[in-house]
Amino acid sequence: MQLLIMGAPGAGKGTQATKLAEKYKIPHISTGDIFRNLDERTELGQQVRRFMKSGKLIPDELTNQIVEERLQKSDCADGFILDGYPRTTAQAINLDVVLKILRQPLTQVLNIHVEPEELIERAVGRRICKNCGATYHVKFNPTKVADVCDACGGSLYQRADDNADTMKNRLSVYENSTRPLIDYYKQAGIYSEIDGRQPIDKVTADLFNVLDGLK
Ligand code: ADP
Ligand code: ADP
Ligand code: ZN
Numbered sequence: 001m002q003l004l005i006m007g008a009p010g011a012g013k014g015t016q017a018t019k020l021a022e023k024y025k026i027p028h029i030s031t032g033d034i035f036r037n038l039d040e041r042t043e044l045g046q047q048v049r050r051f052m053k054s055g056k057l058i059p060d061e062l063t064n065q066i067v068e069e070r071l072q073k074s075d076c077a078d079g080f081i082l083d084g085y086p087r088t089t090a091q092a093i094n095l096d097v098v099l100k101i102l103r104q105p106l107t108q109v110l111n112i113h114v115e116p117e118e119l120i121e122r123a124v125g126r127r128i129c130k131n132c133g134a135t136y137h138v139k140f141n142p143t144k145v146a147d148v149c150d151a152c153g154g155s156l157y158q159r160a161d162d163n164a165d166t167m168k169n170r171l172s173v174y175e176n177s178t179r180p181l182i183d184y185y186k187q188a189g190i191y192s193e194i195d196g197r198q199p200i201d202k203v204t205a206d207l208f209n210v211l212d213g214l215k
Pocket of ligand 2: 033063
């Protein structure tokens with residue numbers, strides 16, 4: 001199963017992709033995580049951090065190249081879930097070409113819909129485990145002990161771009177560059193929309209329902 005999870009910044013893509021990856025035993029490929037994990041001592045790592053910190057997209061050419069290499073790894077042979085890629089029409093066209101060569105076309109595109117008003121609060125309250133990458137929210141999905149990861153005991157951090165100012169840029173980038181992909185995938189006949197304003201477990205249940213209905 002080749003899945004793509006879409007949605008505005010803070011909509012819940014990462015949270016849900018983790019659950020889909022577990023259930024369907026496919027790797028979770030998040031371009032945001034790949035970029036955040038680049039070594040900050042390198043020129044490339046520095047450049048990427050500058051784009052991310054201001055809420056701008058990393059240039060298509062670099063992003064496409066990174067994803068193309070990742071999709072060729074052997075763990076993707078039985079499918080994968082892409083999270084946060086593609087984000088531009090040029091990336092979507094490139095992805096189609098790559099997946100055609102790999103003979104692994106997208107099975108379904110899952111768009112988590114959340115109204116813009118709610119996204120800033122979600123992003124500003126997001127906390128991530130330094131050790132295992134698990135994502136929490138100070139209000140909507142808190143850890144049992146403050147600032148300690150439930151899964152591994154690691155400490156939590158806040159992303160440099162998860163502030164109200166950068167979020168405004170990220171949301172306008174989403175509107176201008178990424179939202180048009182909804183029509184792109186509707187036309188391809190592989191698009192589903194899920195209401196992301198429900199509790200996390202309910203969103204997961206809706207996603208499982210869509211995918212179980214495909215078989
Ligand atoms: P994205 O990957 O789309 O940016 P995340 O999955 O990291 O989004 O979620 C953003 C923040 O919102 C996180 O702090 C997460 O815990 C929280 N969150 C995710 N889904 C929901 C939901 N359905 N309701 C409330 N908060 C949510
Ligand atoms: P969110 O969905 O909450 O915005 P991500 O972790 O997916 O968070 O992305 C964080 C940042 O990483 C983006 O604002 C952008 O700078 C960069 N990024 C991630 N994916 C892409 C992509 N496909 N193309 C260009 N830049 C990307
Ligand atoms: Zn952890």
